[in-house]
Amino acid sequence: MASSKPKGLGRSVSIQELAKQPMLGIPERYVRLDNEPSSILSEDATSLQMIPIVDMQQLLMDEATDFKLEKLHSACKEWGIFQLVNHGVSSLLVEKLKYEIEEFYKLPSEEKMRFKIQPEDGRETLESYISELQKLAMTLFGLMEKALKIDKGEIEEMFNDGTQSVRMTYYPPCPQPEMVMGLTPHSDATGITILLQVNGVEGFQIRKDGIWIPVNFLPDAFVVNVGDILEILSNGQYNSIEHRATVNSVKERISIAMFFNPKFEAEIGPTTSLVNLQNPPLFKRVGMEKYTKDFFSRKLNGKSFLELMRKIENGEDSTT
Numbered sequence: 001m002a003s004s005k006p007k008g009l010g011r012s013v014s015i016q017e018l019a020k021q022p023m024l025g026i027p028e029r030y031v032r033l034d035n036e037p038s039s040i041l042s043e044d045a046t047s048l049q050m051i052p053i054v055d056m057q058q059l060l061m062d063e064a065t066d067f068k069l070e071k072l073h074s075a076c077k078e079w080g081i082f083q084l085v086n087h088g089v090s091s092l093l094v095e096k097l098k099y100e101i102e103e104f105y106k107l108p109s110e111e112k113m114r115f116k117i118q119p120e121d122g123r124e125t126l127e128s129y130i131s132e133l134q135k136l137a138m139t140l141f142g143l144m145e146k147a148l149k150i151d152k153g154e155i156e157e158m159f160n161d162g163t164q165s166v167r168m169t170y171y172p173p174c175p176q177p178e179m180v181m182g183l184t185p186h187s188d189a190t191g192i193t194i195l196l197q198v199n200g201v202e203g204f205q206i207r208k209d210g211i212w213i214p215v216n217f218l219p220d221a222f223v224v225n226v227g228d229i230l231e232i233l234s235n236g237q238y239n240s241i242e243h244r245a246t247v248n249s250v251k252e253r254i255s256i257a258m259f260f261n262p263k264f265e266a267e268i269g270p271t272t273s274l275v276n277l278q279n280p281p282l283f284k285r286v287g288m289e290k291y292t293k294d295f296f297s298r299k300l301n302g303k304s305f306l307e308l309m310r311k312i313e314n315g316e317d318s319t320t
């Protein structure tokens with residue numbers, strides 16, 4: 001249902017044009033085939049099931065004591081997702097980016113195409129944002145490494161010259177939101193993903209213990225989620241969280257996600273300092289290039305790709 005635009009401001013937004021036309025019914029290709037409800041939580045349950053909040057400023061104070069790191073560690077283990085507050089990225093920059101993205105989606109399609117030809121027009125803010133988030137992600141990887149008691153630099157080194165991508169997603173309003181899914185349930189193939197909700201409209205949900213939980217974004221917070229690669233590197237200690245996006249009956253929704261991956265030459269597998277006789281590797285090892293190719297050759301489908309990476313009990317690979 002959503003329209004996505006990887007890497008900047010210049011891809012097709014046909015879903016947005018489609019949503020402007022008078023519609024008698026939902027086009028067949030957008031109708032959900034699963035029978036899962038959009039949300040199965042009561043208001044009370046929602047307030048009990050708040051995703052953890054991690055305060056970056058506190059984490060960085062006093063060189064992050066074990067006690068403070070424990071908050072980050074347990075968020076990544078028990079949930080695989082957290083709201084990051086006091087993250088240090090200028091709120092002026094974030095607000096400017098949100099404004100420019102919203103303005104971009106208001107443009108007529110011919111104007112949007114112009115961005116494709118002259119992308120420099122709208123990229124300054126996006127580029128500053130990307131560069132701030134790169135620094136933030138590297139700091140987070142360093143802290144996670146410490147929390148996991150992994151040899152210093154082992155994870156940071158993989159992501160240092162890694163690859164990043166950005167996806168902006170526009171979800172048009174839909175008169176029958178329960179009949180469509182904005183974004184199919186999936187876990188990210190990444191190390192981590194940093195998500196920003198652009199226009200204050202909720203719709204992001206996570207699956208925890210089999211239940212879909214709506215995430216209410218805190219003002220000025222980023223939502224950080226653990227991806228499959230971090231679950232593999234941590235040998236299953238961290239949880240790559242399954243998530244999806246629903247649509248709103250009256251309001252459009254816009255999000256921007258930034259994905260952080262290791263460099264192509266890296267090998268994806270349980271980190272050597274976490275593996276020993278008592279803790280055998282739970283996942284196979286594969287080069288990042290092959291990992292990426294295999295991931296993109298499949299449809300998004302829950303955590304099914306991570307399951308393919310899992311070793312079976314006698315130590316052999318679950319796939320060829």
Ligand SMILES: O=C(O)CCC(=O)C(=O)O
Binds near residue numbers: 169203243255257
């Ligand atoms: O739009 C959202 O809130 C979620 C985006 C997302 O999960 C993705 O782009 O992979």
